[in-house]
Amino acid sequence: MPKRQVEPFAWLAFSAGGVMAALFVPMLLFLFGLAFPLGWISAPSHPELLDLLSHPVSRIVLLGVCVLALLHFAHRFRYTLHDGLQLKAMTGVIGAACYGCAVLGSVAAAYLLVIYL
Amino acid sequence: MTGVPARPRGYRQQPSLWWWMHKRSYTLFILRELSSVFVAWFVLFLLLLVYAVAGGAERYQSFLDSAANPVVIGLNAVALAFVCLHVVTWFNLTPQAMPVRVRGRRVPSAVIVGSEYLALAIVSAFVAWLVVG
Amino acid sequence: MTTAHDVVLVGGGGAGLRAAIAVAEMNLDLDVAIVSKVYPMRSHTVSAEGGAAGVVGKDDSLDEHAYDTVSGSDWLADQDAVELFVEEAPRELLRLEHWGCPWSREPDGHIAVRPFGGMKKKRTWFAADKTGFHMLHTLFQTSLKYGTIHRYDEWFVTKLLVDDGRVQGVVAIELSTGRIETITAKAVILATGGCGRVFPFTTNAAIKTGDGMSLAYLAGAPLKDMEFVQYHPTGLPFTGILITEAARAEGGWLLNSEGYRYLQDYDLGRPEPTAVMRSMELGPRDRLSQAFVHEVEKGRAIDTPYGPVVNLDLRHLGKEVIDNKIPFVRELCLKYQNVDPATELVHVRPVVHYMMGGVHTDIDGTTPIDGLYAAGEVGCVSINGANRLGSNSLPELLVFGARAGRAAAGYAASAPGPSRAGLAQADDEHRRIWRDLRGRRRHSAERIADIREEMQHTMEGCAGIYRSGDSLTKAVDSLRELQARLGEATLDDRTATFNTELPALLELSAMLDVAETIVQSALRREESRGAHQRTDHPARDNERFLAHSLASRAADGSCHVTYLPVTITRWPVGERVYGR
């Protein structure tokens, strides 16, 4: 039986996050990042959006996207720093920093989506 | 198997810090990996949006205004480009990493990739419909 | 410097690895070393394509395999050895299956077999058309399991230490450092493969330079049946890359310049649209190669810059069969010849392929020198006689590799260590190599490559598919002259670290020894049998030559040929009949 390791889980989360990012991010980023600000499409009104976001399913889905996408980022960026800048000696620090960001982000997301909203 | 006495180590070239510039494919690889930064940026952007919406109509409006700032638009345009790179590379590699079998036969890669794009189209259409329609 | 092992394998090809595993399996207390001039998985067994014969089918029998082998050998094989071989071959092939060899399969999961030249029944196991590759890697990877198998990768053996009729070890050069080392052993197994590089146009890899044959010969062991050199009928011109017999077994045809299946003119049967066993294109290699020479004489071959060729036609098999059964053939043709066998004809010509002869051994790989064993292509048991059947060599490596391994293990368990005289020989050898490396004249006009090329052309011209007393006598003189010139050859490279020129020189020296035994044995055999065809003695002569030749080195350095009767058990000498 494989030894208890975290790396496999980090990788699973990375992969799941990759899928989430690929499926959800393009359209959301296009709408909120370009189409609405540039006025190609008129942005939804505040009540409409609040309504949509408050729906429990939206909250859960968005939370999932955020957490997994952050873990995806953490995993990938960690290796990019590690290999790209050859910072093998700093593996621990890099890992802590990347995953630290992801965890902070996830906590923020949970707070915003579950409690604050 | 046990080894024979160690040989004198030969000449070892130190890998260059700029190795990812040496080959087009390496550069593309690094760009692909850097797409993750923009994914993280998107999450931040999204959370700011949620924060704004939760804070009332006014805060929402000021979010929309700052999103229209040319710098932010530029950033988001770049981010979208990187996210697209992520989508293309991710989908292309899926069949290599996860061969799918249906009734003992290997599903051709094109079919797997095709259905991934189909899924992307459906999700995107649904999201657009929810948000805009 | 000296290191000691119980059993030393010279050569890490199919035979060497099988023997090493046999030693390890038999006695885990014995310390085995594989000394090989290339990494084991680079050994030439890797190139074998077609398959390995072993009786499995319900409609097949050991007797039929034995008969095919004996008649294929033109009755020169020792029948006791053949009987043992056909019996053990399937078991050895199964062993390999258990070790993971990816044999091609029937839909129900059983081993698949294909037809092969000179075989009456389908009994050739195959792993697509990379059989040797898969066998070698399976053996190599399996050998990694054993902690008692030590490896000396990229070490070149230069001498066998023999004192008082008993082998004591070897001297070898570690190529990466140039260090010369004495490796003592209680038993030594030679598994150095063949010597196709003695000829200019060969399927054999660069490493097949007959080193082991020369080592044994110089140490006083006789070389058996050296006059029998196999030409494979279908090599790609220029490169000599082999197009496996499997291509014909799957139904390929040989066509002359007129598009005619010319083999029907040479008593090899009648052309049928599909492959018929022991007939036409599935006749034995010696007969097919000889037919080619006659086609050339009749002006029915095709002239190319690389000499006359005929066509191999695979087009009617269709792309699917080709890609399924012989994908490597297509890969090689596309890559090296720029033709697609699925739609085009492939130029082929006979090419030196295999050495039937080798170090004289009995069925346990034992040589006349105590503690010295030989197995694989370097040895001659003999099961191949005057002509080897395709797909008999790979199982031979396994069967006799394993037997030699077990015999050596048994011997080594009780043999004494090296004697003082043996170690003194090693010192002499160190000095000799050193002299060769440093003491040679620099920049003399004599280049290793020139001597090698002349030797190769001498051998092709005088000792090829057809030979004569005159041509062979000429070859004897030329070789003697080349021997003398070798002493003058220059060595540009005097460094120690991975000097590849020094091994090239030692290999050339070995090839000249081997060439001499080939030519001398051929000269003495005044008959035509199997792969040995004398234009001045075109008939088989069972009265005088139903016997193995034994070439030994006399005290004055000359080559001395004697004869040993063939063992006949159940198959009295008959006519070789194919296609009828």
Next chain:
Amino acid sequence: MAESITLEVTRYQHDVDDEPWTQEYDIPLRENWVVLDGLNHIKDRLDGTLSYRWSCRMGICGSCGMMVNGEPQLTCAAFLFDYAPGPIRVEPLANFPVVRDLIVDIGDFMEKLPRVSPWIVREEEQPTSEGEYLQTPAELDEYKQYSMCINCMLCYSACPVYGIDPDFVGPAAIALAQRYNLDSRDEGAAERLETLIHPDGLWACTYVGECTTACPKDVDPAGAIQRYKLSAAIETAKSYLLPGRES
């Protein structure tokens, strides 16, 4: 077309040179000639001191890998005509220590290979008298591709991760582990996973994919590694969910 072509060949002798340098040789440009034929021409006719490895010259022994114009190639399968008019840069395989001229030290791989137990592991071996282990063509197909590896090391020399971190087990060794994992006759997957689940095993690979591009035998080590990661992750997850499970 020109009659000759220039090879720019890396030379290095560790007891003489501080670092590798380049020597130019003009060789005949012939149809059918591969880079290896060019090197042989140099060795035989021009300069006997040049050292390199080769043997089968038919792309199967895996000896002759070198960098040709910066890409890892089997030199016995790299045709001069494809690089005409040249010059052609011939260097030792990247990412390995250079022993001499075009020869690199692959001892690192040879030492890693046995660590992944590249042999059939079974509780007990069935005696040969009971015949073969049955294996359908479909089961053979599962691992066949990964069994085609000729150990030529081109993938190692293409993989930047290996270049940066020589402790990485590397593409071919992992593909070979996977070759046995996927073999229906094998029972050693758990044992191999023990070795490969470490940071220098599977996870160091960031899926650059160059190993697969470089591989002359279509082994697809990148795919093998990714598939392995997935099953490794699932196995680990299972071991948490079903702690008492025998594997």
